[in-house]
Amino acid sequence: MSVIALLTDFGLKDHYVSQMKGVILSINENAKIVDITHEIEKYNVYAGAFILYLAAKFFPKGTIYVAVVDPSVGSERKPLLIDAKGGFFIGPDNGLLMLAAKEKGITAVYQLLNTKYFRKEPSSTFHGRDIFAPIAAYLSLGVSPKEFGEQITSYEAPSFIEAKVERDKILCEVIYIDSFGNIITNATPFHLEKLTLSLGDWINLRIKNKKYKINFSKSYFNVKKGRLLALIGSHGFLELAINSGNAAKNLKVKSGDKIVLEKI
Amino acid sequence: MSVIALLTDFGLKDHYVSQMKGVILSINENAKIVDITHEIEKYNVYAGAFILYLAAKFFPKGTIYVAVVDPSVGSERKPLLIDAKGGFFIGPDNGLLMLAAKEKGITAVYQLLNTKYFRKEPSSTFHGRDIFAPIAAYLSLGVSPKEFGEQITSYEAPSFIEAKVERDKILCEVIYIDSFGNIITNATPFHLEKLTLSLGDWINLRIKNKKYKINFSKSYFNVKKGRLLALIGSHGFLELAINSGNAAKNLKVKSGDKIVLEKI
Amino acid sequence: MSVIALLTDFGLKDHYVSQMKGVILSINENAKIVDITHEIEKYNVYAGAFILYLAAKFFPKGTIYVAVVDPSVGSERKPLLIDAKGGFFIGPDNGLLMLAAKEKGITAVYQLLNTKYFRKEPSSTFHGRDIFAPIAAYLSLGVSPKEFGEQITSYEAPSFIEAKVERDKILCEVIYIDSFGNIITNATPFHLEKLTLSLGDWINLRIKNKKYKINFSKSYFNVKKGRLLALIGSHGFLELAINSGNAAKNLKVKSGDKIVLEKI
Structure with missing residues (x-):
């Protein structure tokens, strides 16, 4: 069946x-x-x-x-x-x-x-x-x-922009915002490894002309309620989230917005 | 089963x-x-x-x-x-x-x-x-x-108002607005035939005290993005729609609103 | 299966x-x-x-x-x-x-x-x-x-506040608001019986610093459209509702709000 x-x-x-x-x-x-x-x-x-x-x-x-x-x-x-x-x-x-x-x-x-x-x-x-x-x-x-x-043999293929690493910075973008307001990017563990980022490290995040210092964590609960963090989501991509909050609304972010990440 | x-x-x-x-x-x-x-x-x-x-x-x-x-x-x-x-x-x-x-x-x-x-x-x-x-x-x-x-043998039957044709005009009304904002009316191919309307013809549409000149088309893509059109929807009724847009919001239309259609 | x-x-x-x-x-x-x-x-x-x-x-x-x-x-x-x-x-x-x-x-x-x-x-x-x-x-x-x-043998148990009856008053609270805007409380027939409330009786309702006189009815249609009533909902709890309307919006009520009920 x-x-x-x-x-x-x-x-x-x-x-x-x-x-x-x-x-x-x-x-x-x-x-x-x-x-x-x-x-x-x-x-x-x-x-x-x-x-x-x-x-x-x-x-x-x-x-x-x-x-x-x-x-x-x-x-x-x-x-x-x-x-x-x-x-x-x-x-x-x-x-x-x-x-x-x-x-x-x-x-x-x-x-x-x-x-x-x-x-x-x-x-x-x-x-x-x-x-x-x-x-x-x-x-x-x-x-x-x-x-x-x-x-x-000829058919449309979507051209999704890939994240890239330049001069110790990850240049990526928002590809999806879920119903929790979690911000899913096109960066993956592959890009994070190039920056030798490990769990617990701090990241400078630039998005929408603002700058945030956030922790690269394992799960939402690793930071205090209301705090912004970065993690590898269950989907396998780098995700920006707020513990028990709505990151996309707080950061006023939408799909396609550009992101720059840098290890501190 | x-x-x-x-x-x-x-x-x-x-x-x-x-x-x-x-x-x-x-x-x-x-x-x-x-x-x-x-x-x-x-x-x-x-x-x-x-x-x-x-x-x-x-x-x-x-x-x-x-x-x-x-x-x-x-x-x-x-x-x-x-x-x-x-x-x-x-x-x-x-x-x-x-x-x-x-x-x-x-x-x-x-x-x-x-x-x-x-x-x-x-x-x-x-x-x-x-x-x-x-x-x-x-x-x-x-x-x-x-x-x-x-x-x-006695039970309630809904009294849905039927569209009618008077002096080369279709008098109909909005019966449903779908989640795309497409405006479904109670007019059908039966009424359009009385006006000898064919695909590609132009229609004068009167609704909410406004007047629009729209094309009677086969599908949404037949008009430019953002343009209003009339078509027979997959439901079999005359539908007013905007290609890749929300017709009901743009025209501020709701169920029950009266519509007059006239072949140009 | x-x-x-x-x-x-x-x-x-x-x-x-x-x-x-x-x-x-x-x-x-x-x-x-x-x-x-x-x-x-x-x-x-x-x-x-x-x-x-x-x-x-x-x-x-x-x-x-x-x-x-x-x-x-x-x-x-x-x-x-x-x-x-x-x-x-x-x-x-x-x-x-x-x-x-x-x-x-x-x-x-x-x-x-x-x-x-x-x-x-x-x-x-x-x-x-x-x-x-x-x-x-x-x-x-x-x-x-x-x-x-x-x-x-040790696990979390939710501590839901129980309604209580004090001096001929039911002290209860809002536990859930459904998509109709019906206000479900933690009061049950057990509490209503203590007040010897019967169908058709009138109740003084205090909520959000306001006072309402409402009927204890069997179903929504027992009061006029737009009128507030109290009934035992299909869930078994005391419910405050407006016939064909949205009680929670009208009363500006949310989960956790306190309610006092008194037989008139």
């Missing part, structure tokens, strides 16, 4: 997500549908790609991921099925699937063309329901990926 | 939805529960009926729908089970179930009376948990609809 | 909940995962304990509850598994599990120590994913509770 895992920016108040689930269950009543999230910021392909990447690391082998953050639905952008080591990714060709699929290892990318597996008269505005959901359901029934379309 | 699909205005932060699920699983541990949504605007029976109608079109035959937007719980309003072609609808007699049930075709309507299938000492404030959830669970186990109460 | 019921303060927009589900399904692909809620107010152990208590009353025997509201994750606070009559509770030793577990009857409390059942290299910041989720999954596969750690 394959898991079908859904990620969208549709929110939960409307009919969109339930229609996708209804379509899947109408084709495969035994499908095991799991929500990754439907609260991706509207139209934010970058955030969707990042959350899909983090979630897909932990799902069972063979999981079928359906992801829809699709501002150009109805245009010429292609509908895709990616056959990857350990899972399948279905969604629009706008980079949304690529972080996760590359992490697993891409075996083949198919453009979805076989309308036999689409809903009849698919809409121009909701491929999630009319193309991606039924393809996922048929795939979960054992239809071969090749059946759904033609293999392609 | 029947699907039990839930729709309420309970929100997700409290215990209400989980208690309903607990009750269902305590009676039928194999029940396949799917959330349509629990984010219907509080007490908005109209919005609940509309979303239930849109969702139910896509669920498998035999689905048991439990819907609770129930401002008059504990009053004399009847608890209902509707046996419809293709599914069962359980909820209060306030019109909530009727759009969806009529669309499928009503076979019989039962007033729920057989307390044997209620929870013991049902509360006056939470029939979702104490009456509707257990009835749904027993129904999913194969208990006959007739077992739960008596057939009735 | 055991139900695994999840309660957290993680919200739904991020990857946290989905990673927990992925971990569970990777260990037991047949696990039946049900969300109680993930919208507990951040870091509010008290609110989490209360909702878990209310939900757990209605789930099937044998349900495995995983609850994570865990501001001191990564500190010395212990990870627990509670074997209770009718279910298992997994989560941090901060009182979160105790209201629900005590209600069911605690058989044994185990400190989770056997790293064989943890994820490899568990993080210091996300025990929900790295310790609690895998333990729940292995438990659902039939591993004995004793396998996971050592029985302990």
